Amino acid sequence: MWGSKTPQEASNISVLHIKCVDGVQLYILLNFGLPSIYNTAMQDAPLADRIRPQKLSEIIGLGHLVGKGKPVRLAVRKKTIHSMIFWGPPGSGKTTLARVIANEIGGKFHQLSAVSAGKDDVRKVVAQAKSPLLAGRTVLFLDEIHRFNKAQQDYLLPFVEDGTLIFIGATTENPSFEVIAPLLSRCQVFVLNELSEKELARIIDRGMRELKVNMERSAKDFIVSFANGDARQALNLLEATHMLYQKITIENLKSALQSKFLRYDKKGEEHYNTISSFIKSMRASNIDAAIYYLARMVDAGEDPLFIARRMVIFASEDIGMAQPTALVVANEIFRACETIGYPECAINLAHGVVYLASAPKNRSAYDALRAAQKDVKQYGNLPIPLNLRNPVTKLMEDIGYGKGYEKYTKEDLLPEKLKGRKYYKIDRS
Numbered sequence: 001m002w003g004s005k006t007p008q009e010a011s012n013i014s015v016l017h018i019k020c021v022d023g024v025q026l027y028i029l030l031n032f033g034l035p036s037i038y039n040t041a042m043q044d045a046p047l048a049d050r051i052r053p054q055k056l057s058e059i060i061g062l063g064h065l066v067g068k069g070k071p072v073r074l075a076v077r078k079k080t081i082h083s084m085i086f087w088g089p090p091g092s093g094k095t096t097l098a099r100v101i102a103n104e105i106g107g108k109f110h111q112l113s114a115v116s117a118g119k120d121d122v123r124k125v126v127a128q129a130k131s132p133l134l135a136g137r138t139v140l141f142l143d144e145i146h147r148f149n150k151a152q153q154d155y156l157l158p159f160v161e162d163g164t165l166i167f168i169g170a171t172t173e174n175p176s177f178e179v180i181a182p183l184l185s186r187c188q189v190f191v192l193n194e195l196s197e198k199e200l201a202r203i204i205d206r207g208m209r210e211l212k213v214n215m216e217r218s219a220k221d222f223i224v225s226f227a228n229g230d231a232r233q234a235l236n237l238l239e240a241t242h243m244l245y246q247k248i249t250i251e252n253l254k255s256a257l258q259s260k261f262l263r264y265d266k267k268g269e270e271h272y273n274t275i276s277s278f279i280k281s282m283r284a285s286n287i288d289a290a291i292y293y294l295a296r297m298v299d300a301g302e303d304p305l306f307i308a309r310r311m312v313i314f315a316s317e318d319i320g321m322a323q324p325t326a327l328v329v330a331n332e333i334f335r336a337c338e339t340i341g342y343p344e345c346a347i348n349l350a351h352g353v354v355y356l357a358s359a360p361k362n363r364s365a366y367d368a369l370r371a372a373q374k375d376v377k378q379y380g381n382l383p384i385p386l387n388l389r390n391p392v393t394k395l396m397e398d399i400g401y402g403k404g405y406e407k408y409t410k411e412d413l414l415p416e417k418l419k420g421r422k423y424y425k426i427d428r429s
Contacts, residue, residue, distance in 0.1 A: 047239040048232050051203075051210050052096055054103055060206075061199040062093055065190055072097070072190065076104045083160045083167040085145065085175050085184070088192025091230025094170035095143065097192070102139040107166065109139050114147035119155050129164050138165055145169035146178035153180045160186050174339050194229025203231050207238050208248075215248035222250050226257070228303060271302075279310060282357040283318050290357045291350060298346045308334040311352050322362030322427070329355050368424035375418060382415035 053059045056066045056073055065072040075081050081101060086094040095111070102109035110125045122140070129138035142148070148156075159165045160183065167187065171178060175189055195203070204220055227234035237253060245252040274296055281289035297307055308330070315330035333352035337345040391401035412419050 046236070047207055047210060048235040051206050051235070053100055056100055056104060059093065059096065059100060060202050061195045062097060062192060065097070065192070071188075072101070076101060079105055081105055081107075081139075081166055082188060083165070083186055084188045084190055085169040085171065085179065086190055086192055087171055087173075087175050089172060089194045089229060091227070091232040091234075092192040092194050093231065094192055095141065098139065098141040098168045098170065101168070102141075105137065105139075107137040107139045108134050109141065111141045111143065114142055114144045114152075117142070119152060122152075122155060122159075126159050126164060129159070136163055136166075139168060140165045141168045141170065143170045144172075146171045146173040146175075150180055153183050157183055157186070172341055177339055195231055196229075197224050200224045200227055200229065200231060200234055204234055204238060207235050211239070211242050213242055213246070213248055216250075219248050219250050219253060222253055226253075228301070275307075275310060278307075279314060282311075282314060282353065283361065285357050285361070287354055287357045290353050294349055294353050298342075298349065301342075304337040304342060304345050304349060305334065307349055308337045308352070311349075311356060314356055317366045318361050318363060319356065319359045320362045320365040322360035326356060326359050362427045364425055364427045371423045375421065379415075379417060382417050384415060385413060388413060 056076060059066050062072075064070060067073065086097060088094055098111075099109055101107075108128070110128075112121050112125070125138065125140050128134060129140075142156075145153075156165075156167060160167045169175075169179070169187065175184060179187075201220060201224055204223055208214065223234050223237055226237060237256065238248065241248055241253050241256040244256050274293055278290060278293035278297065281293060294307065298304075312327070312330040312334055315326040319326040330352060333348050336348040340348065386400040387403055387405045389396070389401040391397035396402075414421055
């Protein structure tokens with residue numbers, strides 16, 4: 001009745017499995033298609049689960065992995081799936097991609113969270129994986145693998161190595177720091193990027209079709225802005241608003257949220273007002289104000305890398321030569337936010353804000369760049385003095401390239417038209 005398929009592979013058929021005496025295995029066909037109890041459960045499932053893709057062709061985004069000729073698509077097509085780790089932000093599709101891979105290869109999918117799971121949970125999966133029916137087809141998806149300690153990761157190693165498990169780990173943290181080297185070396189690491197606004201909009205459209213609702217473009221833009229690349233957040237907000245109000249409008253979306261995000265639309269005026277106040281407070285060396293505006297952004301869920309990026313710019317633009325090490329500190333703050341993430345990286349941001357706000361300020365390097373750019377824009381590519389040109393060929397040397405060049409000269413080396421220009425002015429204050 002299943003042809004060449006085992007009962008486990010006939011996933012669209014409901015089967016009652018009874019183990020009889022003497023080890024006889026009995027499979028009773030209950031129904032074609034999914035049983036009604038399953039359908040009821042799916043209707044009660046969150047919207048994000050109801051519309052979760054089941055095939056590679058249904059995935060929105062991740063084109064660099066599942067697009068035509070891309071690595072995951074090729075591996076699935078050739079049935080050469082090896083253990084891997086997905087590294088990406090929340091809501092970027094790590095769980096979905098793992099489930100789709102298992103579906104596409106006809107594998108048995110087990111999902112564990114490293115927050116609550118331990119060795120015993122892995123041991124149970126391994127015991128099932130050693131069944132002849134599931135040999136080489138058991139996919140263990142471990143969410144938040146960075147939460148597994150070294151001993152727990154070591155325990156996984158032999159089962160990944162001998163192929164008992166097709167292991168897929170998911171993490172929002174840099175696996176180079178969070179996954180032990182032996183396990184990392186046996187897994188291919190794939191980076192998942194946050195979804196683009198267009199991709200998020202397509203996912204929202206899919207959710208609207210499931211809910212059978214429509215909304216104005218402005219309401220969809222609000223959801224996209226709020227979600228910040230996280231598909232799960234977008235769908236949860238859409239579903240919550242529909243459940244409460246049926247009609248999806250910006251007002252209803254805001255009422256459904258009832259949170260600080262409402263006062264901090266990432267594309268709205270409040271967003272720009274807050275980041276502007278943050279920068280200006282650091283520029284004025286007003287530590288308390290800078291910390292306050294930082295706290296507002298952190299509390300609103302602003303991307304920590306956005307804040308840290310502005311701090312790196314500030315270190316060169318406003319502090320510059322007054323304290324050159326400020327750029328080193330700001331870069332380390334950015335790196336800390338990248339590797340740690342919320343909520344802990346807020347402490348790193350606060351550390352950086354106090355340092356940058358306290359530092360002396362000197363915009364001379366920034367002002368020099370802007371003045372030089374003004375001349376570049378006005379005069380274009382002026383001829384470079386011959387003595388600065390590199391005499392690559394004999395002809396170039398004959399016509400004067402490099403002639404008279406001195407390494408440590410005090411001669412003005414600007415193009416003729418700009419001789420005497422002084423862009424960088426040393427601040428003696």
